[in-house]
Amino acid sequence: MEEHRHVTIYDIAQKLNLAASTISRALKDHHSISDKTIKKVKQTAKEMGFVPNTLAAGLRGNVTKTIGILIPTVTQPFLSSLISGIEIAAQKSDYSVIIMQSHDSYQMEVDMAKSLYSNRVSGVICSLAMETKDTSHFKQFSNNNIPLVFVDRVPKDYDTFRVVINNYLAGYKATKHLIEQGCKRIAHLTPVSEFGSLYNERKRGYTDALAEHGIPIENNLIISLKKITYEEGVKACNQLFDLKNPPDGLFAPGDLLAVSAVQTAKKRGIKVPDQFAVIGFNNDPISEIIEPNISTITHPAEKMGKAAAELIIKNLKSVKEEDAKEITFLNTQVLVRESSRKI
Amino acid sequence: MEEHRHVTIYDIAQKLNLAASTISRALKDHHSISDKTIKKVKQTAKEMGFVPNTLAAGLRGNVTKTIGILIPTVTQPFLSSLISGIEIAAQKSDYSVIIMQSHDSYQMEVDMAKSLYSNRVSGVICSLAMETKDTSHFKQFSNNNIPLVFVDRVPKDYDTFRVVINNYLAGYKATKHLIEQGCKRIAHLTPVSEFGSLYNERKRGYTDALAEHGIPIENNLIISLKKITYEEGVKACNQLFDLKNPPDGLFAPGDLLAVSAVQTAKKRGIKVPDQFAVIGFNNDPISEIIEPNISTITHPAEKMGKAAAELIIKNLKSVKEEDAKEITFLNTQVLVRESSRKI
DNA sequence: TATTTTAGCACAACCGATTGCGGACAGTAA
DNA sequence: TTACTGTCCGCAATCGGTTGTGCTAAAATA
Known part of the structure; x- marks a missing residue:
């Protein structure tokens, strides 16, 4: 089997005798690139099978477009519906979803929070583990302006977003x-x-x-x-x-x-x-x-997931410090x- | 709120008057670093709240320790159990899991496959969408030596791993x-x-x-x-x-x-x-x-998930080209x- | 024609961890 | 004392996309 290497913007640049920066800008319709060049670049990119490397973009821009989900388990109907709602809303804004199961264990929740942070997720949606009493392992998100939304099983005393029912x-x-x-x-x-x-x-x-x-x-x-x-x-x-x-x-x-x-x-x-x-x-x-x-x-599991995801995405777009960390109540019937x- | 910046190995290096490379090596118990230095580095890393940036490591090493899951939906009991099995097995080897739902749509499956590739996942586990007839969008994985495992709803004519029941x-x-x-x-x-x-x-x-x-x-x-x-x-x-x-x-x-x-x-x-x-x-x-x-x-949904994840992880450790892409049959009763x- | 503006693009630094290579130094053997 | 081995660590390139700055040439204005 042939050993392909990933196609990069440099490969495209070389082929077209352009600078890599031009390729990068052309691919995102930057205004300072001529329409002719944009068309040419996009065409060649497709031909060469170029797929952007999100790692590189994330590293440079400190933006990953990834939402971390930290929940007890994915097999409970309520929680799998929650995931579904999150995933659908995320998908609409081109976000990915990365999932971890705490299995209601405090220690796992701590480890996984760290792992999510390590993955530089853009935001975190969490439903607490049964065991969890102390929530200091979430400070790393708050401290770094990573939006954090608790859903359903929320802590009493943590100043962040919550999506719950009454x-x-x-x-x-x-x-x-x-x-x-x-x-x-x-x-x-x-x-x-x-x-x-x-x-x-x-x-x-x-x-x-x-x-x-x-x-x-x-x-x-x-x-x-x-x-x-x-x-x-x-x-x-x-x-x-x-x-x-x-x-x-x-x-x-x-x-x-x-x-x-x-x-x-x-x-x-x-x-x-x-x-x-x-x-x-x-x-x-x-x-x-x-x-x-x-x-x-x-x-309303799916709705809650949607609401939580949208809170994160909205908050990522315009970080208003003075925004109160609101509680979103969804209706039950x-x-x-x-x-x-x-x- | 104070604007923390992520702590990097350079911050540690500066504090200890060492080179960043030494920090990197010390943190993974490299043999060429003295025990004293290792201990000191690890201690300081903990104190400073250092969390490695997986993006950087992934970019450099082209290894992300992430398994992509591409399935129709997460809300079917069988599939959520499958996820659970994958996640547990992945977690054991320190892999993360990123999930996408095709909602049984071919076009979404294509887009999401691309997105997984873009995220440079280490491997992919997929259960095909109902609509999917053509599977050429998975070639990007095969062509780049990214292990691909189909589960349950598998294509007939694709040379890769499958985990199924009879x-x-x-x-x-x-x-x-x-x-x-x-x-x-x-x-x-x-x-x-x-x-x-x-x-x-x-x-x-x-x-x-x-x-x-x-x-x-x-x-x-x-x-x-x-x-x-x-x-x-x-x-x-x-x-x-x-x-x-x-x-x-x-x-x-x-x-x-x-x-x-x-x-x-x-x-x-x-x-x-x-x-x-x-x-x-x-x-x-x-x-x-x-x-x-x-x-x-x-x-056996969880078992199938576990088997699929282990196939990927095992295959990542030792890529034997000559390995036949085996079919794993799990028992039913x-x-x-x-x-x-x-x- | 001379000068200003602007479109179009290139250069190079940057994000943070990794790693091959090589240097400095101490200890041991010749 | 010289040569050799091994320990411990630093330098600098690298992964690939992003972006501020600046240059050049063409177009617009005087």
Whole structure:
């Protein structure tokens, strides 16, 4: 096989008896190059199969047109949709996307943040690892004017962009929906020792909705899960159904949990939604397919990704120091389906 | 905010009164640098917050330690698991992963291939877009000794690495399983005008299994779908059930289709698996959760990703020209669950 | 015709890490 | 003392595209 070497602007320059700088300018339609030359250069570039070396451009200009994504995993539907949204928005502005998975490990997140920095990404979009409490490893971005956007799982005390939903309101709306359907005793699942505000906020929405409607909050209807998995959901639901006075509704802060609840109920002969109404969270594909299909809270993953990417790209174009690091709230909606429709 | 500039080896060199080359060598434990100097350099580098600039290293050494992924979309469970596998394997060898979505468009695939080349990725892992018939846009990689691995949706006639499952065998095994369960009239869904061998192979396995067991192949039991979606699946199944002599089994080449089949059957009062046994493909998360849960063919997505990444990394370490561009076949298994268990 | 303007292009420094080559110096052997 | 070996390190070129500066010749103006 022949050993091609990459075609450079110097190769083009030599062929056309021009300077490399002229080639560079011609390729980007610089005004000081004549149309004739521009046409000639572009033509030859195509003929020779020239492909610009982004490394060289990035090194010189300190601009890479690359967005780094740092998330726990790519396999969760919410996160893969997030990536998709980012990638589409990035693509439109000719940005590339480089992805790293922290697997919810703090140490990996630290290492990967460093790696992204090392790659001189133009901006970073991050959803924090479960383990992460300290966020000082993101300072390297802030300190170097590399825009940083946290999405969904965001730190409380870090002055940068955030794209989130209003988890409190979402939890409130979900619970209120169940109340409106006639539920009197509504259970809730929540991960144990969640550092962040995400699930706590949903829970707070839940308790506030109850309180507002004069429904007492019963601690044995609120179950803490070690992990947010199907199996943990089943266990928790069985625990709920075993109560002397079992619940007649459930707000699950994730669709997988909601599915486990619906199926556990069905197995025990409990009618959904008549005896036990369920609402989930996220609008994962599965919520629509399972029978009965599951009421849920929409979580606009792709939109969030798009918003995050656009924040970075916009911020890169005009860096206004005085810009407050805004929080972007995206809307959620109650999607009523069979699992909670009683009236 | 103070305007930091990136710390470079020159900054370290100046501080320690050494040459930049010494810093560079010290940081990678070059033998010609004394232990004392190495220790001192590393110490200072850490203190100053030095992070190597991969662009510079990549430009100079023509080595980027980056793997490009070019796939239709990241939101399909199979593909996001594939990414996960690639990322994990890459991470182990200190490679980064850059992702692009072709959205099954040929033109986007062409553009993105160019972009990956422009980013001077060390290797490329690709699952072809549906539209893609011509694969000449991958020549730029082959011509420049950039290892290229096709996964799952691979071209027929391109001399490079492939990581696939044996779709023929998988289709055969799935169909045989249904036959063994006592099915006499087994239907099959398949995408219309599929260019590649993937679904055709599965179908071939299906027809061969039938033939081998003396079961006639009935063309009205084989339905072509425009798209592989839930809705198309429902439509096709209704068409099947409307037949004078409806099938008693179905081999669906995807779990989503299998789910649509099971649910359509249930809605029409057809007992699964007794009257209608179903087996899907991929072992998507949903197949395990739906009720009845769905028999399927395992599709080792993460393993395939891992294998593909390792092929690239291995090939990068020792480029043996004479190496045949091997095909890696990964195993699939019949996962028998409720939707097809009759005996 | 003399002079100013402007279009069109070349020169060379630059980004930051890498590496072949060679120099300085210390230690050992002859 | 001379020659040789080996250790430790600096010089400078290199990767390829970008950009400020400046030069030349043609066009416009006086």
